[in-house]
Amino acid sequence: MSARGLCFGYAGREILHDVDVDLEPGTVTAIAGPNGAGKSTLLELLAGVRTPQKGTVRRRGDVALVVQRPAAPETLPLTVWDTVSMGTWGRRLGRREARAVVSEMIDAVGLSGLDSRPLAELSGGQRQRTLLAQALARQADIVLMDEPDAGLDSESRHHVHRLLVESASRGVAVGCATHDDGFVATADRVVRLGVAHDAAGQPRIFDHRRGRE
Numbered sequence: 001m002s003a004r005g006l007c008f009g010y011a012g013r014e015i016l017h018d019v020d021v022d023l024e025p026g027t028v029t030a031i032a033g034p035n036g037a038g039k040s041t042l043l044e045l046l047a048g049v050r051t052p053q054k055g056t057v058r059r060r061g062d063v064a065l066v067v068q069r070p071a072a073p074e075t076l077p078l079t080v081w082d083t084v085s086m087g088t089w090g091r092r093l094g095r096r097e098a099r100a101v102v103s104e105m106i107d108a109v110g111l112s113g114l115d116s117r118p119l120a121e122l123s124g125g126q127r128q129r130t131l132l133a134q135a136l137a138r139q140a141d142i143v144l145m146d147e148p149d150a151g152l153d154s155e156s157r158h159h160v161h162r163l164l165v166e167s168a169s170r171g172v173a174v175g176c177a178t179h180d181d182g183f184v185a186t187a188d189r190v191v192r193l194g195v196a197h198d199a200a201g202q203p204r205i206f207d208h209r210r211g212r213e
Contacts, residue, residue: 001058
């Protein structure tokens with residue numbers, strides 16, 4: 001996935017200006033910056049949820065966006081199994097194969113035994129892992145996550161980060177908006193928005209693999 005010259009704003013105020021981003025298969029890209037810098041907006045532009053006011057996005061493959069707070073009301077009686085099963089929709093799987101995929105993904109995110117638990121009864125970390133399992137069940141080529149570490153305890157945060165790294169090791173392109181300095185330090189690339197902009201308004205991008213900007 002690549003984006004060039006992205007611009008977007010709200011109510012006459014520009015949030016993102018001339019942003020270039022590349023998400024390569026097999027890598028994890030951290031999108032960092034203060035609140036209001038446009039991290040979530042950038043993910044939505046990359047996923048196609050929003051249309052850039054200027055610039056272009058080229059997507060190669062299926063994209064899964066894992067939002068920080070799902071839009072479904074908590075009164076909706078969705079269980080962990082129901083939610084992860086949605087990830088298999090659109091894939092040409094038999095019923096038995098689909099059930100095997102859902103079970104495998106629930107196990108992978110450490111939620112075994114919670115299949116029938118309603119989403120409304122989950123902790124923040126469990127809900128985030130459920131949404132990640134849904135994305136993994138899709139076998140998406142690109143996984144975008146908005147603040148996966150927000151409100152999580154240290155163990156849950158480590159678990160989610162490990163799953164993202166493991167996904168990248170299988171060839172998935174991972175993009176993650178985050179405030180977590182530890183995750184930023186272990187990402188392959190970092191896109192810094194907001195206060196890290198240079199004089200020309202461009203975001204600064206650091207490539208940890210190459211050890212340079």
